[in-house]
Amino acid sequence: MIFETKKLFYEDSRLSSFDATVLGVEPLKKGFGIILDKTAFYPEGGGQPADRGKLFCSSGEVSIFDVYEKDGIILHRADKPVGVGEAVSGRIDWPWRFELMQHHTAEHIVSGIIHSIHKLDNVGFHMGSESVTIDVSGALNDSQISEVEIAANKVIYENKEVLASFPSEEELERLSYRSKKKLSGQVRIVSIPDADVCACCGLHASRTGEVGIVKITSFQKYKGGTRLSLLAGLKAFADYSEKSCGIDAASSLLSSKQDEIPAAIKRILDENAILKQAVSSFKAQDNERRAAMIPDGARLAVSFEEGASAFDIRLSCLALCKKAEIAAVFSVSADGVKYAIGSFSSDCRSLAEDLNKAFGGRGGGKPELVQGAAYADPESLRSHLLEYFGSFAEV
Numbered sequence: 001m002i003f004e005t006k007k008l009f010y011e012d013s014r015l016s017s018f019d020a021t022v023l024g025v026e027p028l029k030k031g032f033g034i035i036l037d038k039t040a041f042y043p044e045g046g047g048q049p050a051d052r053g054k055l056f057c058s059s060g061e062v063s064i065f066d067v068y069e070k071d072g073i074i075l076h077r078a079d080k081p082v083g084v085g086e087a088v089s090g091r092i093d094w095p096w097r098f099e100l101m102q103h104h105t106a107e108h109i110v111s112g113i114i115h116s117i118h119k120l121d122n123v124g125f126h127m128g129s130e131s132v133t134i135d136v137s138g139a140l141n142d143s144q145i146s147e148v149e150i151a152a153n154k155v156i157y158e159n160k161e162v163l164a165s166f167p168s169e170e171e172l173e174r175l176s177y178r179s180k181k182k183l184s185g186q187v188r189i190v191s192i193p194d195a196d197v198c199a200c201c202g203l204h205a206s207r208t209g210e211v212g213i214v215k216i217t218s219f220q221k222y223k224g225g226t227r228l229s230l231l232a233g234l235k236a237f238a239d240y241s242e243k244s245c246g247i248d249a250a251s252s253l254l255s256s257k258q259d260e261i262p263a264a265i266k267r268i269l270d271e272n273a274i275l276k277q278a279v280s281s282f283k284a285q286d287n288e289r290r291a292a293m294i295p296d297g298a299r300l301a302v303s304f305e306e307g308a309s310a311f312d313i314r315l316s317c318l319a320l321c322k323k324a325e326i327a328a329v330f331s332v333s334a335d336g337v338k339y340a341i342g343s344f345s346s347d348c349r350s351l352a353e354d355l356n357k358a359f360g361g362r363g364g365g366k367p368e369l370v371q372g373a374a375y376a377d378p379e380s381l382r383s384h385l386l387e388y389f390g391s392f393a394e395v
């Protein structure tokens, strides 16, 4: 049986509710595919995600969570079946659709401007839940992106009419329009004066002013070209608000005016680098001072360092090894200890294995240096090491 569904969305892209008759229902792997005699639900296509919404029928309401076209038939994927021949009312999720139309129209404006100013083609387009991405066929720099962004927002404020038409083959031949591929059959052309002429089957705002604003939030090199991410309408506004809050917080923390934040961060990073260098130098001197305290001929030197990093206990251990045959340095925390055990003259792995066995630890390394962690406290480690070595120097 051949079903033909009238595409109300092409007659009026702002139509959010409609009446229809059920022509067919088929069970799908997930839900039921409902076929209507007419629909305002847009099926996924042209980079634009499908509509969602509800159908109201005599038995109650049915949720539509996907719409797609297969072999020329539009299937509304529903959570429940509806009787064939039944009269239904459809209502699409308008905020969802409107947001998609805003972003889709923004994509046309930006792609059209990039095409006319920089002679680059749109070679990829994705409308995700977070943002829209556009892939263009060449490189763009900061100032070019900024120029495109300003031009696109001007087109929005000029509130130009967005036109969709199905030109004849002769008209199409004379028309210069963007298209990702060679098209045949009936081609739908979407035009935005002074911005874009493009073959597209998706749905768009009626006028550019409905887009509100477009912001290119990021761009990067991608497959020899550039990938741009953009936001439009309330999503762009939400992004602005979130970033504004973040900047306010940074401004308050740094006690700097907004335009002075980068310089203030740079100053802190420079100071931090100097402090890190000073701390590192101080630690190295302290390690040498403590190594000098170890008696000549000591078999084992031990050190407990509150909350030290794995990197710091390794440096400490290597310094203490210069005076003792073996050095064991422990970083103490409420969870137990991290250890670094080292030796320049013997295999220190047996001591590490012994500690792991005695205190449920784990770790590994080379004969000259082993690092790991164990569930132990300084007192039990001191007792255990005393038993193992007879004596040790604690520094």
Ligand SMILES: [Zn+2]
Binding pocket: 046, 104, 108, 190, 200, 201, 202, 203, 204
């Ligand atoms: Zn489009």
